[in-house]
Amino acid sequence: MYRTPLGAVVALTASLALILSACGGSSSDAVVEGEAQTTTTVDNNSETESTEPAAVTDPETTEAGSEPETTEPEATEPETAAAVAVNLFEWVVEAPESIDGGSVTFEVSNTGTFPHEFAIARGDSYEALPQESNGAVDEEALGTNWIGRSDRVPPGETITISFDLEPGNYVFLCNIASGPNSHASQGQVLSVTVS
Ligand SMILES: [Cu+2]
Numbered sequence: 001m002y003r004t005p006l007g008a009v010v011a012l013t014a015s016l017a018l019i020l021s022a023c024g025g026s027s028s029d030a031v032v033e034g035e036a037q038t039t040t041t042v043d044n045n046s047e048t049e050s051t052e053p054a055a056v057t058d059p060e061t062t063e064a065g066s067e068p069e070t071t072e073p074e075a076t077e078p079e080t081a082a083a084v085a086v087n088l089f090e091w092v093v094e095a096p097e098s099i100d101g102g103s104v105t106f107e108v109s110n111t112g113t114f115p116h117e118f119a120i121a122r123g124d125s126y127e128a129l130p131q132e133s134n135g136a137v138d139e140e141a142l143g144t145n146w147i148g149r150s151d152r153v154p155p156g157e158t159i160t161i162s163f164d165l166e167p168g169n170y171v172f173l174c175n176i177a178s179g180p181n182s183h184a185s186q187g188q189v190l191s192v193t194v195s
Helices: 003-081 139-145
Strands: 084-089 092-094 102-110 119-122 146-149 158-165 168-173 189-194
Touching: 092 189, 119 139, 139 146, 146 158
Parallel strands: 084 102
Antiparallel strands: 084 092, 102 158, 119 146, 119 168, 168 189
């Protein structure tokens, strides 16, 4: 009679211990799973966040880079179209005798066999300009009517130079001189009207 109840108590105690340990095990497993799920969710978010800004940045960089490229050619074309062609050779200045004023760009070619330069003085004609004994234009005497000159252009070469020209009468010339000789006195001058 005693053994059965005792055996039942032992059996109940053992089963309680199993239930307690099972409950403890299951509750700790649930905590680990919850942490694992939370970590996984955070990882997914950070991966998604890092991917989105990179995708947004690439198109912005491409758009910003393409806009200036479209603008640059438009700004260059008018400057090229406005250039006035000038040819220098012995003993001639070849250029249009009437041009528009403002900032004028000249494309100056030396098609001769000597070095020449492109110079501009303000005046009605070469004969009316102050001159030195060799026929070169007297640049100091001209004062503000001496507009300026290019560097010497070697034979076969072309340079580009710009001058601001108000409306009026000008003389285009080569003012190179050597001793008693000057290119201007040999005829390398041209009267030009700027309007
Ligand atoms: Cu010359």
